[in-house]
Amino acid sequence: MQVHDAKLVISAAEPHQYPSTDLAEVALSGRSNVGKSSFINKMIQRKGLARTSSQPGKTQTLNFYEINEAFRFVDVPGYGYAKVSKKDRVKWAKMIEKYLTTRDNLELLLLLMDFRHAPTALDIEMKNYAESLDIPYAIVLTKMDKIKRSQYPKHLSIYKKALDLPTVDALFPVSSATGEGLKDVWSIVEEFI
């Protein structure tokens, strides 16, 4: 997709702040620092639109990015950051749960996981949660530029096994540094919006 227009519509914590449901939404989830905001920027070729940081916990609200006035990417705060208090973790869970369980125009969930490492317990939980809610999802494996090409098959099979997938077809390795793999994710996104 040629992106000619991209803007942040709103940063929302509560459902009454969400934009109207007239456009399809593609939401991203994944642990803190996995590269969700960087992924959005690279997908839409806008360097600093989604705020990124080398420190985990940068994104704190649901950020709705409207693309070509045709659909929205929803950047979701990451999970699994050890320094987050129990109270904030509960707040996070409620915010995500409200969005995922009530949003009728949520068409696709991109589950971002770090290609360099096996999925975490929370990654597996998130995938099972998406399945239990019957939300279509694809698994985007980030930071592929950080491992050797010869290691790709090994890492793909680790993911296939840990996530109990029938094939590796739902796994999409990408790099937000080089842009590799993003075309394939665009194809999936375009099917759902």
Ligand code: GTP
């Ligand atoms: P939270 O908002 O804290 O949940 O994090 P996030 O998932 O949005 O991560 P973010 O996009 O802020 O990226 C975290 C760090 O990883 C930054 O330092 C990025 O530059 C780096 N990063 C993200 N994607 C890639 C990638 O594909 N390759 C490399 N080499 N670095 C990446």
Ligand code: MG
């Ligand atoms: Mg972020």
